[in-house]
Amino acid sequence: MKFDRRQALAVLAAAAALPMTARFAHAEQILEQVRFFVPANPGGGWDQTARTMEQVMRTAGLVGSAQVTNVGGAGGTVGLPQFINQWGGQGDGLMVSGLVMIGAIIANKSPVNLSMVTPIARLIGETEVIVVPKESPFQTLQDLVAALKADTAAVTWAGGSAGGTDHITAGLVAKAVGADVTKLAYVAYSGGGEAQAAILGNQVSCGISGWGEFSEQVAAGAIRALGISAEERIAGIDVPTFKEQGVDVTFTNWRGVFAPPDITDEDKAKLAALVDAMVKSPEWQAEVKKREWLDVYQPADAFAATIDEEMTRITGILQTLGLA
Amino acid sequence: MASQLRPGTVAVSLAVLCTGIGVIVTTMAAPTSPMYAKVGPTAFPYAIGACLCGLGVLLFLDAWRGRWQAEATERPDERLDMKAVGLVVAGFLAAMALVGQAGFILAATALFTLATLAFGERRVWLSAPLGFLIALSAYTVFAKLLGLRMGDGLIERLL
Amino acid sequence: MDAFADLANGFAQALTPITLLWCMVGVTLGTAVGVLPGLGPALTIALLLPITFKVEAANALILFAGIYFGAMFGGSTTSILINTPGESATIVTALEGHKMARRGRGGPALATAAIGSFVAGTFGVLGITFLAPVIVDFALKFGPPEYFALMVVAFVAVSAVLGDSRVRGLTSLFLGLLFGLVGIDLQTGQARFTFGQPELLDGIDVIVITVGLFAVGETFYLAGRHWMGRDEIVPVAGSLWMSKEDWSRSWKGWIRGTLIGFPIGAMPAGGAEVPTLLSYYMERRLSKKPEEFGHGAIEGVAGPEAANNAAAAGVLVPMLTLGLPTSATAAIMLSALQSYNINPGPMLLKTHGDLVWTLIASLYVANVMLLVLNLPLIGLWVKVLKVPKPYLFAGILVFAMVGTYGVSRSVFDLGLLLGVGVLGLLMRLYDFPTAPVIIGLILGPLAEQEFRRAMITSQGDLTVFATRPLAAGLLVAALLLLVLPPLIRRWFTSRRTGEAALEG
Structure with missing residues (x-):
């Protein structure tokens, strides 16, 4: 044990000297430090958002230092109570969350919800996309819709966990075309990699997920995109919308940031200013473009209203799916 | 039978x-x-x-x-030393009670000290400081150098 | 051969002094986190991600590759020496490895684990280089019915770890299966056995159960019996190094473990636990000295350790060829690529081939480095056993706390650790084997989800398991494994008694 510890110490000391990023301030520092709370495990969408924000805020000189804490599980409903109970009043805390958490709060009948934290801003969005294996007989969304109408249970869908955004979108599509939603043959996978493998291996009829999950596979021609859930076509994505193809469903999975409960108005204003400055920075704009996110920035008040609307909408969908 | x-x-x-x-x-x-x-x-x-x-x-x-x-x-005659087991349980309970307010370092020190007592080490004056040093170095390595967030506490605030 | 030229280029990149230094830092750090219970490579790499702002892509990847393989090497050390596996993939190693260490054969156990890891890593890297496309095609053929059939094979293999009493072994297994049910059901989003605790919604962490049953349970057990002077571990008896017999019993295990581990690791839902279990089962069945199993058989360390490391290399196949992150570590390595404006995907090898080959070459370099570092260290590691017991086990508890509370910051997890530790004590007192609990906890959810996925995709038609050749083949194999060994054993014993009768 002794040896192991000494060895570990030496190496950690060497390694830790490295991540200290150079700070070249070209903007005014708004906060000394900011601490991100990510209610998901490292590697996922919220985590990437937090780490991108951390990077942008530091390189743009908006904050002195930043840290990320992950408390993953159950669509964020494991982390949320912790953020509410342990982070209350801490003016340097920012939780990254999104639409997925609203669905999870409803489906898990969570005792806490997003009205107990302080909305700061909606940041980015991502469109959902329906894809099929390259061997699939479905060429357009209509082909898929026709099959869905003929025998709902024969069309199998691969996507994320039950009650998540992928499942909700699939349910909305089935409902819009008049198929029996309770017969939807939705196969839930826990990680993006597994769902992609099922589609690549032609194990399911179609797949549904965020565009970022599939974009590289689509670009490589390994799978075919049939339609996206966005309101209108998106520059750089050569895929028609559901609406264009006669399926009246629009859906955007958004992510935003929240401050802990009970923070002072002054702290709230500072955090809002920090996020606003970050969104307007060229670094952030470049990241958004690079990662093919949609910029759906909404400041605090508009964001709070959006959350209320989404709560009602998602509750309705989950009830028809039998999940709420 | x-x-x-x-x-x-x-x-x-x-x-x-x-x-x-x-x-x-x-x-x-x-x-x-x-x-x-x-x-x-x-x-x-x-x-x-x-x-x-x-x-x-x-x-x-x-x-x-x-x-x-x-x-x-x-070997029913060789009973389990319930006092020793109890001391390790007490170590965990102490750690659970302390970790929120007093912080990781003191909680881990308590766990360490009670566990050494369970193993028959009576020299608390030796084991407690040693436990503190181990907890301190674990905290320093993981929380300070690697950035693992292990919570706040009495000693942690001084670092 | 294009691959050769590309690989040579990769080696040229990976063998500069700077990259070697990064690799060194990576493997040492990786070994350290592998040794500590609860902390794994995924978390370590995530914590080090900010490094990508500062360091060029190749160096960061080399560092991460070093951590990844180093953790695999380090994981076996504590399993063997103090029966406290740091992660689920090294549980099987603890079965025989710790028995060896107790008999003073910790040195050879660590050596066969290190060399086995090296052999598997070497073949793994060769496999990535030359077989990746073939392996990926094979892995993608695995749909839900095939995965379920594979799980059935694994369940048959569990019989090798059930211990003396089938009933008690199976009780342990079913306890693990029960733990595996806790949490939100993936297919319906329904919470099961959570009793209103939000901490249980995401299921019980395998790490908490592993650390609780092994590290904490072992501490309880030894504390409760310390004054009896029993369970004294012999630090070293005989040579630290492997004998000729050790070599001849190990090498086949290394090869077989690699052959099992690599393809299963390459499967998107394969993981490292199933191949280690299958390898242990196979070694036990094929060993010339099956009676030594359960008392420290070296094959039982050699095979599973090789399988574990080969699976770790296999995981990189779908990541590098298809851009599919099939493990937490792979997902984080892919997100590191993104911060370099590299979009991981099926085009990765074409667009950033140089980087991929550098990574593959550095994996190999990391492997060699680990062997060179670890073999001389065996003597030092074995000295860990000379640390006075109170301090050794109290120290283990502190690190168990870092690995659970430090990662989740949840007092609930600490309480769970205590509860599972007490369960581990009871299981030791009443002679229930602990390894089947972990295996049940890992296999159960996989088997259940794959079975239900298969039922959804086939619309409830059970014949999918018979009509799909791969699934049917695996199920037949499982059946044969169940039926044949007893028959063969009967045949052998009858023949042996016959011979004895002749000699007599």
């Missing part, structure tokens, strides 16, 4: 049986989802509960016939 009957093994077998029954009862009480699934979320729990019941019965038969050769039955 009854002379070989050990109350411990009987209790364990009954506990397994009760767990099995508990699993089945809990599953029956669970709401069923109307969602499309040929095999629903209750099928496996029922199967596992039923198997645990069956295993509980088999364990009971083993215990009843005295066929259960185990540490606890082989």
